[in-house]
Amino acid sequence: MSKFALFFLLLYGGGLIAVLAYNGAAAFFLYQLVYMFNPENRWWSADIPSMRYSFITALMMLLALAVKYQELSKISPWTKQPVFGWMLAFLLLHFIAFFYALDPDAHSRFTDYFWRLVVVMLVAYKLLNTERLLNIAIWVYLLGAAYVGYYGHSMGRDNRGRLSGIGMIDTSTDSNLAAAALVPAVVLLLYYAWQGNWKTRAVVFVCSAFVVNVLVLLNSRGAFLGVLAGCSLFVFFMLFSRIQKARQRMAAVGIVIAGLSGALYLTDESFWNRMQTLQADEQGQRGGDGRGRMHFWFGTFDMIKDYPLGMGVGGYSTVSAIYLDPTKTNYTIERRVPHSTWFQVLGDFGWLGLFVFVGMLLSVFRISHKTKKYMIKQGRPEIYHKILALECGLIGFLAAATFIDRARAEILFWMILFLASSSNVYYLQHKAKTAAAAAGNALGRLAPAGMPEQPGEGKAVSRPAPRGPVTKASLRKQLQSQQQLANHGSRE
Known part of the structure; x- marks a missing residue:
């Protein structure tokens, strides 16, 4: 068996294990490798089993999505x-x-x-x-x-x-x-x-x-x-974009010089x-x-x-x-x-x-x-x-x-x-987190507060928050009740 065939099989087998044991995204990485390697059309293809490698990895991707669909839908909605x-x-x-x-x-x-x-x-x-x-x-x-x-x-x-x-x-x-x-x-x-x-x-x-x-x-x-x-477009933005890092233009010039030198050499x-x-x-018809x-x-x-x-x-x-x-x-x-x-x-x-x-x-x-x-x-x-x-x-x-x-x-x-x-x-994910945090803070500010604590003989007496709509009559009744409790405590 050739070293390329052995390398591909080890890589493919390890990727399938990673899908099951680690992360379903490994199935897409395998899909990419199969596409780039094109194993069925390489000279070492005779040394590997005849399998539908892309189809298998696509099925593994679907399986990984099905297992965590609810979770992934919240993170990455289409x-x-x-x-x-x-x-x-x-x-x-x-x-x-x-x-x-x-x-x-x-x-x-x-x-x-x-x-x-x-x-x-x-x-x-x-x-x-x-x-x-x-x-x-x-x-x-x-x-x-x-x-x-x-x-x-x-x-x-x-x-x-x-x-x-x-x-x-x-x-x-x-x-x-x-x-x-x-x-x-x-x-x-x-x-x-x-x-x-x-x-x-x-x-x-x-x-x-x-x-x-x-x-x-x-x-x-x-x-x-x-x-x-x-x-050219990327280097143009490196040189003239308003978003600049330290020595960015110098780096752009250096990359251009290195790239041209390498291109001329190759x-x-x-x-x-x-x-x-x-x-x-x-079709090679030069001068047309x-x-x-x-x-x-x-x-x-x-x-x-x-x-x-x-x-x-x-x-x-x-x-x-x-x-x-x-x-x-x-x-x-x-x-x-x-x-x-x-x-x-x-x-x-x-x-x-x-x-x-x-x-x-x-x-x-x-x-x-x-x-x-x-x-x-x-x-x-x-x-x-x-x-x-x-x-x-x-x-x-x-x-x-x-x-x-x-x-x-x-x-x-x-x-x-x-x-x-x-x-x-x-x-999108950062925007969603920011919106969720803002909504949480808004709910915290709108939450109803309970009645303030009442002092009495060295300890506080707390009263539950009023139920139903708050009116002037209900507030007057609550204050009278609190005053009666305070007078009763002082007589004792």
Whole structure:
């Protein structure tokens, strides 16, 4: 048995034990590891049992939620996160499109995958209810990305000058899809390189070397633009944000210099030659006029005129040969895809689908913005920048996804989950505790007080609080009664 197979089995078995004996969130960590390791498609897959590892971990997540559902619902209610409402609406569009999908088989296959993903995200949100668990989930993703980099380091490029065959579970052998899944990791590693202690920075250094190196080998132009967008935006905020820590701008400059130095060391001529074709056509046709993808994108508008509700998943490919003009592109037009997440959603579900998809993204950015403002009031700039790094990671992924079809990508919804969980841990939970404390104090101030104690012969005589409405007559009667008791005590 190979060391990788043995390591994976020990890790998986230990994770299942942790779910039962420690915390149900360990099931989601296992789910992440299975996704990144993709054990059934690695060279060491023959040494492990043939099992549905992702399905088993998903069942363990559901079991962990069922055991502590009442408790977890109080800590992490779904209703406090509008993003889940949008997510369910997007899923509902998939089910509605069953009635008119042009490619029923493809639509059924992707819908079946997507509803499972949505369920996993809903359950994971309940389980990632503390800062520690959220940090572990982020680091599992980063370490998984480093493993993909390590795995790709031992493989060579193909005849196109690109690395292939190292993808995660939903990226198959496509280099562009695998590279896009690693884009947010670069931004998050940038944050930890700045905020972490020396031990964290040592781990970040190793992980960054593997991740950046495999991105160079994958040679994805979309991923290059995604990394550039996400990291540039994060460094921009480090330099010019009004939320500044000691020597923050100096740290930003140092990170930029170190990042550029590392990138220049790891990149090669093949990488830069491909990056120079950003305006050229795909499939290695350098020096082209770049008409291919733009024609695919704008062709979606013609399709939507005839199919205003969309064509369902796979519908674009079904009619691409009818609507695309072969004289306006260097590509073949049969069974093409739009090559853009935005136009993918538009083609699948029409303008309504694009509205729901964008609404889902805006809702998570809105609540993360509220969380950042709350962190400023709480005097926690490190958490402010952590949430900012998650936002920039998501933006980087969306930039890469502008050139590939990733509307149902795992990493897209992981980043949404991380932002939603951050808002819950750092904002919603604290807000709920503050409201509960204020309500308790208000009840304490409104509680009825008893009658004051009456002195008499060295000891106090207490009287119960009056019952019923207090009137002038009842108060006069009580005072007369107290006076009679006092006179009786003095005669004795």
